[in-house]
Amino acid sequence: AVTSVSVNPDTLMRGDTGTVTVEIKNTGETGVAISRAELYPNGISVLNDKTYNSVGTIGPGNTMSFTFTVRADAADGIYYPTFYLDIRNGGSVRYSVPVTVESTEIQVNVVDAPETFPVDGKDTITLSVGNPREGSVNGITITPSGEGVRNTRTAVFLGALASDEEKNASFEITASRSTELTFDVSYRNGINEHHTILTVPIEIGERAVAPDMVVNNIEIARGGSAITLTGDVTNAGLKDAYSVKVTVDDPATPTDPYPVYVVGGLEPDDFSSFEVTCNAEGASSIPLVVEYRDQDGRTFTETVTVSLNSASQASQAGAGSTMPSGMTGGPQGGRGGMGMSFGGGFSQIPAMEILLVVIGGVAVVVGWRKGYFGKIRDRFRK
Structure with a gap:
């Protein structure tokens, strides 16, 4: 009896090479002599059809497996090559193995990229890689290239992608001129290598996002x-x-x-x-x-x-005295201040400062005569 069947990879792309493995078991109590085992193509090519022309005897309770190399030369679809087991003393075992051929490639898209790049300025392009296939793919590697473009990463390895899975990859790009940047996305379906190419235009121009x-x-x-x-x-x-x-x-x-x-x-x-x-x-x-x-x-x-x-124009009238901004000799105010000056030869006399000193002196004399300073002194002594 056939106990298990496996196809690797699960889904072939057109032109892919894969394997079909069939396992049998002797469920009886005596040995069974097997003349040959074969896989009839039925839509796909079998590359090692004569490998099992002579098999031998399988003992009671024992298992035996047969592996056939196949190539998907047909269009997309499901094919049923037939496993045939010839029993030496008469009889045979037949089993149809479903093999799916699907040529859908992985999808590569630009997630984020600037409309223009500054000359010799570094900027980031982010790609998404998705697997719309029924089976998984592995060994995904993204390699950028382009004239007049430098990359901080020569390649990005994403590894495997299960069916309907997506991963992102970012690249820091420095461009010296307008050009085209090509991303070569390589991946494997089983032992078969495939490539998906994405071209992104690089335009040099001024950008409003820069510091200003x-x-x-x-x-x-x-x-x-x-x-x-x-x-x-x-x-x-x-x-x-x-x-x-x-x-x-x-x-x-x-x-x-x-x-x-x-x-x-x-x-x-x-x-x-x-x-x-x-x-x-x-x-x-x-x-x-x-x-x-x-x-x-x-x-x-x-x-x-x-x-x-x-x-x-600031003038010196004693140590460190400066006229307020906006005072240039006429009776005009500065920024939030008051402008005062004398005409003629007295235009440089600081009238405001002199007036403030006079007022302060008068206040000191009045306070002393009224005895305010004595009262303040007595209060501090207590």
Whole structure:
């Protein structure tokens, strides 16, 4: 009697080579002499049809297996080659073995990929590999290639995929020009190797997701040839900016205490204040330079031209006294402040500071005469 039948692989693709194994058992109490065993093709090719032309005797209770090599030369469908066992003393055993031929390939799709790639910038492409076949496949390997394209991984090994199973694989791609990236997905169905090819176009272009530095709220303070620039720098892009620095360029010369202001990292929509000091004798405008790096370490610069015509002129009236921003000699207020000045030759006298000192002195004299300071002293003594 035939006790078991197996086909490897479970489902053949057209042109595949596989095996059919049939196991028999002598369920009687005496030995049985077998002349030959054969597998009749019936739609598929049998490559070793003469292997079992002479078999021998199988003892009582013993088993014996026969393995035939077959090739799926036919179209997709189910075929029934017949196993034939010739008994020497008369009689035979016949058994039909179902063999399925299905040429459906595995499916490879792009899950995530940017529409454009920055020149020599690193970006990620993610693929999905699915197995729509009835049987499993194994040894799945994805190999990318393309002119003008570099990959951090020369290949990705996914291993086996059961029927209706899916796995993802990601590749970091660096492209120097517009080109095509080819993914060769190789896999095995039994001992048979197959390939599925996927081509992805690579377009070089600017992308809005990169870091983008925007400078706002610039304020200028001058003291002779010394200039102080303050403001905010914001990352208006969709990716992090790293090593953000703010400085000035010719005709300005960076000076202490803040020749270069280091902001550090800025996440998307994040901002930071900065302060830069410099000299720019005779210049009517100076370039404010913002330097930063992206996640791949590439350096970028953005320049904003700052006009000095509206800068406030600071004057020295004693140690460290500075006029509020926006005071240039006329009776106008600065940013949120009050402007006061004398005309003619007294335009440089700090009237506000003198007025505050006078008011403070009068308050001290009145408090002393009224005895307020003595009462405060006695209270602390108690």
